[in-house]
Amino acid sequence: MKIxxxxxxxxxxxxxxxxxxxxxxxxxxxxxxxxPSGSGKTTILRMVAGLEYADGGHIYFGDQDATDIPVRxxxxxxxxxxxxxxxxxxxxxxxxxxMKVSKTKRSKTEIATRVLELLRLVKLxxxxxxxxxxxxxxxxxxxxxARALAVDPKVLLLDxxxxxLDANVRRDLRRWLREIHDxxxxxxxFVTHDQEEALDLADxxxxxxxxxxxxxxxxAEVCREPxxxxxxxxxxxxxxxxxxxxxxxAYIGETVMDAPSSSDGPIDIYLRPGDIDWRPDGxxxxxxxxxxxxxxxxxxxxxxxxxxxxxxxxxxxxxxxRSGQLGRLQIKRSRLxxx
Amino acid sequence: MKRNVLPGLPLSLGITLFYVALIVVLxxxxxxxxxxxxxxxxxxxxxxxxxxxxxYRVTVLSALVATAFNLVxxxxxxxxxxxxxxPGRRIIDAIVDLPFALPxxxxxxxxxxxxxxxGWFGALLAPFGIKVAYTPLGIMVAMCFTxxxxxxRTVQPVLEDLDPALEEAAQSLGGSDSAIFVRVILPLLIPxxxxxxxxxxxxxxxxxxAIIFIAGNQPMETEITALLAFIRLExxxxxxxxxxxxxxxxxxxxxxxxxxxxxxxxxxxxxxx
Numbered sequence: 001m002k003i004x005x006x007x008x009x010x011x012x013x014x015x016x017x018x019x020x021x022x023x024x025x026x027x028x029x030x031x032x033x034x035x036p037s038g039s040g041k042t043t044i045l046r047m048v049a050g051l052e053y054a055d056g057g058h059i060y061f062g063d064q065d066a067t068d069i070p071v072r073x074x075x076x077x078x079x080x081x082x083x084x085x086x087x088x089x090x091x092x093x094x095x096x097x098x099m100k101v102s103k104t105k106r107s108k109t110e111i112a113t114r115v116l117e118l119l120r121l122v123k124l125x126x127x128x129x130x131x132x133x134x135x136x137x138x139x140x141x142x143x144x145x146a147r148a149l150a151v152d153p154k155v156l157l158l159d160x161x162x163x164x165l166d167a168n169v170r171r172d173l174r175r176w177l178r179e180i181h182d183x184x185x186x187x188x189x190f191v192t193h194d195q196e197e198a199l200d201l202a203d204x205x206x207x208x209x210x211x212x213x214x215x216x217x218x219x220a221e222v223c224r225e226p227x228x229x230x231x232x233x234x235x236x237x238x239x240x241x242x243x244x245x246x247x248x249x250a251y252i253g254e255t256v257m258d259a260p261s262s263s264d265g266p267i268d269i270y271l272r273p274g275d276i277d278w279r280p281d282g283x284x285x286x287x288x289x290x291x292x293x294x295x296x297x298x299x300x301x302x303x304x305x306x307x308x309x310x311x312x313x314x315x316x317x318x319x320x321x322r323s324g325q326l327g328r329l330q331i332k333r334s335r336l337x338x339x
Numbered sequence: 340m341k342r343n344v345l346p347g348l349p350l351s352l353g354i355t356l357f358y359v360a361l362i363v364v365l366x367x368x369x370x371x372x373x374x375x376x377x378x379x380x381x382x383x384x385x386x387x388x389x390x391x392x393x394x395y396r397v398t399v400l401s402a403l404v405a406t407a408f409n410l411v412x413x414x415x416x417x418x419x420x421x422x423x424x425x426p427g428r429r430i431i432d433a434i435v436d437l438p439f440a441l442p443x444x445x446x447x448x449x450x451x452x453x454x455x456x457x458g459w460f461g462a463l464l465a466p467f468g469i470k471v472a473y474t475p476l477g478i479m480v481a482m483c484f485t486x487x488x489x490x491x492r493t494v495q496p497v498l499e500d501l502d503p504a505l506e507e508a509a510q511s512l513g514g515s516d517s518a519i520f521v522r523v524i525l526p527l528l529i530p531x532x533x534x535x536x537x538x539x540x541x542x543x544x545x546x547x548x549a550i551i552f553i554a555g556n557q558p559m560e561t562e563i564t565a566l567l568a569f570i571r572l573e574x575x576x577x578x579x580x581x582x583x584x585x586x587x588x589x590x591x592x593x594x595x596x597x598x599x600x601x602x603x604x605x606x607x608x609x610x611x612x
Contacts, residue, residue, distance in 0.1 A: 049511060050511075051507050051510075051511070070510075071507070071510045071511050072510050072511070072512075072513050072514065072515070073513075074511075076511060077511070078507070078508065078511040080504045080507070080508060082502070082504065084502060084504035084505050084507070084508040085508075086505060086508075086509075086523055087527070087608060087609075088526045088527055088608045089608075097509070097512055097514070097522070098512030098513055098514075100522075101509075101512065101513055101514040101515065101518040101522070102513050103513070131608040131609075133608065133609055144508075147508075147512065148511070148512075150512075151512055151513055
């Protein structure tokens with residue numbers, strides 16, 4: 001089912017949480033709503049679900065205007081951050097709940113068969129008689145997904161689905177959710193504040209800030225062509241150097257860089273830690289190493305360039321760098337945004 | 340032995356046990372001893388006398404009705420206090436505790452005045468042939484009044500802690516309001532409701548001050564068991580008083596034991612494997 005948001009607005013008391021957001025989610029896609037806290041991502045998800053009503057604009061499911069359809073008739077599966085499993089019901093009863101209260105009558109055996117099928121899908125066979133209090137967080141989230149899928153939703157919505165879990169469990173569940181999505185082909189929208197999660201899992205990423213869509217695209221598009229300094233900073237570690245542009249050239253202290261598409265005036269140059277090369281001597285921006293952090297994949301170097309700007313970059317693990325050492329930095333890649 | 344955060348377990352345990360023994364167990368034991376000093380035949384004759392049996396009937400029936408009424412009304416009151424924000428909410432919240440604070444005799448006199456056939460409520464009900472004061476109905480009204488806070492105060496905190504996401508989840512799964520209430524909210528409230536119910540019922544069984552003013556106290560009709568025990572005391576028939584009181588004690592004990600069992604059953608999902 002294709003979902004379309006048209007100029008959706010939501011205000012809480014005096015706080016405008018969502019400012020006229022328009023979005024299109026193609027049928028069968030897995031889309032991430034990514035943003036810092038307060039960016040309105042959860043509010044948008046809850047409006048798509050019908051748990052909040054939009055103050056303005058429209059939400060379409062396919063060709064149908066779903067803006068005013070109450071949540072119970074909207075046909076969405078919602079997975080809550082803290083699972084919201086019914087604690088007094090067994091896992092099987094939790095999964096069966098939607099089928100039991102549904103207007104379409106199902107026989108007991110039909111429900112039981114479907115419950116077993118879903119327990120198998122979420123790899124929890126044989127645990128149907130347990131209560132939610134007796135299983136782990138990762139298992140609970142899988143039950144919550146099975147429960148949401150039991151009513152054959154047109155759309156699956158997940159609110160920070162892995163937010164409350166350990167890093168290892170998160171990674172496993174992420175891969176597993178992708179597999180389930182590919183198997184069922186259900187249009188899925190999930191909210192996260194974790195860039196890695198959004199980029200690893202989603203077909204498309206919608207980046208939000210202060211109730212507005214900042215950029216929308218595939219993980220490759222948003223990573224390679226961040227359209228603003230905010231996206232650049234939000235997607236990962238980023239260094240900022242201030243510079244001045246004159247006649248298509250950017251001046252960083254003594255160093256000069258080509259900046260053909262920038263107009264004259266102050267500019268911010270953004271660099272990922274991998275965009276910088278370190279040399280003990282030769283050409284480049286002079287820098288002094290302040291600290292070296294050892295990480296599994298390499299060494300992260302914290303250095304100061306002339307003027308006191310602090311930069312972070314990575315060097316291979318066997319590189320000999322020490323704090324206090326002087327050297328030169330060369331810029332391999334960079335993105336320029338007006339200051 | 341596991342080290343406790345708070346020091347002095349033997350001391351605090353000792354004080355607690357001593358206190359419970361002194362304040363609760365000792366008087367009850369004295370009551371049982373007194374009642375036991377009667378022979379079995381004599382004891383049976385006293386507790387099964389028609390007047391005593393009539394008092395059990397009116398006491399237990401009134402307490403059941405009052406508790407059932409409070410169960411519905413107390414739940415509704417707790418619901419409104421927790422779920423809605425309206426002017427005067429805090430005042431109503433404070434008023435709920437009033438039956439605890441008010442001397443029960445004062446409550447009894449006030450209720451009698453209101454429900455007497457020339458009182459504000461009584462005069463309104465009289466044309467319909469409904470008499471409250473000096474009838475079993477009056478006993479129920481007094482019991483309702485004094486035991487109302489129990490249900491409200493036991494259910495309120497549980498309702499406050501109920502995760503709103505549970506209801507949202509049930510809605511998103513297509514549950515109607517009534518299905519959500521019956522299948523999700525009510526089962527989670529049952530342990531608290533049972534606790535409130537047992538307290539409310541026990542309080543109604545033992546209520547004395549508020550009732551004797553409104554009941555009329557006609558033997559065989561509107562005489563409650565606690566009053567009968569009191570009358571025997573006034574007649575210096577301590578053994579008979581103790582015997583009648585022991586029936587109340589046993590009833591209350593059985594009822595508390597039963598609700599505890601039900602509560603354990605209702606809470607079995609919290610047991611870890």
